[in-house]
Amino acid sequence: MWLDPRNPQLNKNGELNHLLSIEGLPADVLRQILDAAESFVGVTQREVKKVPLLRGKSVFNIFFENSTRTRTTFEIAAKRLSADVINLAIAQSSTSKGESMLDTVANLAAMQADMFVVRHAASGAPYLIAKHVGQDIHVINAGDGRHQHPTQGLLDMYTIRHYKKDFTNLRVAIIGDILHSRVARSQIHALTTLGCPEIRVIGPRTLIPADIRSLGVQVYHDLKEGLKDVDVVSTLRLQNERMKGALLASGQEFYKYYGITDDKLALAKPDAIVLHPGPMNRGVEIDSSVADGGQSVILPQVNFGIAIRMAVMSIVAGSWRG
């Protein structure tokens, strides 16, 4: 189908048609999603947690890469919108064997799908899918390689807005494995779009990608320096496989220099909040006393995550009338 080369996520009326990346989305669209989510947070706390916005629609969760948490929250979100949900875990098979990704998707599209929620290990896979599906199918990126995890980025923005109200006076630090993190990329684009004046990325040089400054962030290699007076501390998951290569020496050393502990958190503002996209490695990127402490907003993030996914699904489907 036709995708605007400048912004393939928007339809000809400038409305959100797919959610592939935070990059390129206008602030109004981000705010619309956050506002919609706010109304859904109420729904998730009601006794009957369902609204009929996607009744009769079929949502396919197509996960080419394993995930429990993200898939579950998408599933819950779709069900609360009264959609039919079909989960497909497509094992990471090489392209030489079995069906190609686009063939799989074409087959699912033929089953009258309305929405694809896609996770893939390769950056950009959801773009390719969006380019090949029919006009009526909406694609939501649930994490592609190192590129983007837009709903995670949005739920982080929701969380930050919930606790801090305003982005325009915030100092945000994102810590750890920026290189491999799709969450960090989504957060950075969302924060810059929403007017956050100071974004810091903190990590060893091996985990900070080239030219990251071009995204509008400041780079710190010293955690203590980077945490000074920040309002938001966003920790990232450090995958165990990173320790196998030459990027890092050990989890212990990472924890010593980049793990968030109480005494390091004390360098941030007293009312700073701590985020983590999960699943956490306690004792690697974050200490248990911080994760379970008073400044942690990690569990509220999960609840907001469902509301954000409900918001995104109903907006791309065109059924949100906010």
Add this chain to the structure above:
Amino acid sequence: MKIHIKGGRLIDPKNGLDDARDLYIAAGKIVGVGNAPAGFGANHIIDAAGKIVCPGLVDLAARLREPGLEYMATLDSEMNAAVAGGVTSLACPPDTDPPLDEPGLVEMLKFRARTLNKARLYPIGALTAGLKGTKLTEMAELRDSGCVAFSHADAPLTDNQVLLYALQYAATFNIPVWLRPQDSFVARGGVAHDGQIATRLGLPPIPVTAETAAVALILLLARETGARVHLARLSSAAAINMVRRARHDGARVTCDVAVHHLHLSEMDIGYFDGNCHLIPPLRSQRDRDALRRALAEHTIDAVCSDHCPVDDDAKQLPFSEAEPGATGLELLLPLTLKWADEEQLPLATALSRITSDAANILGIDAGHLSVGAQADVCIFDAQRYWKVEPASLLSLGKNTPYSGLEVKGRVTHTLVGGMIAHELRVHETR
């Protein structure tokens, strides 16, 4: 057959000729430039009025996908694409399946190419058996069966001792070795230039040091062994500077660039355009500008199409999984002309980079229009615009980053050995 090419502007960079001259061809050779030899009676006249007549193009890197990879392209299809692009001599890298590591394979390939009667094929032999990087091939025998040089294509050659021995062995027989410089460990897993775009899109990076570390090593080993080394498809400003310095210090190294890298940069990847997944990766605009300048000042000796036909199935994948490469044979001329036009260089300079300069690197007697030379000729309309449309390319590789681009310069006739190998059909001449 006696052919009279009439009324054209003849550009022969090697002989310093750029003038209105007729060309006379008989028995596969050029028999007259400007003046017909005594008693010449043409049985075919080509009207070249308003057109450029130049030596047939020489392409230093065109993958034809035979043997073994016919699902991507065939010798037949790609030879047709070559002559449609004005290419009359081409070198093919050894990364076929199996690789060109045995004389029998090379002879078979040359024989198949000859029977097609299109462009002349110059196979590049595999530097190591199976391109596995461990055991040397029988280079002398392979040379005798038709290999003009040896390379490791894009296969990793990680063992520096093997590289040292390969260069020593090649130097023994004065056989040229072409290497695309890349440290495969530094580049491991990477698919895009280590810059802004890879960072934004989350694509695994290939740092410039993957290229410069390899260039440094190759230059040292070349000096040590006395091997004749050609650096294929440089991608970075830093590598160019190293070559410039090495030449200044007396090294005899030559190098080329792929025509794509003169026009595209990492920015062209846009939203994961798999057609911009190339080897080496498209680098920054600064690198691209340095390559353009270096080609103009002749630090880079020649430009090649780096023709890589890829089937649709292998391209319709997420960026990092998509087969790298772009089709190029039919675009070599217009894209080289575009470069020269934008750099305000004379046509003769543009043409020398894809004719005589390339022939020098290949070490073949081609790329010029001297009397007595084989009659490999390209005739093109330098003013004619045409739109790059994948479906109308003759190559089976429809993979091009230039889809929809208006380019200037259309080949109307290609002669190989005095035979008309390609003629633009009348309905296409409008």
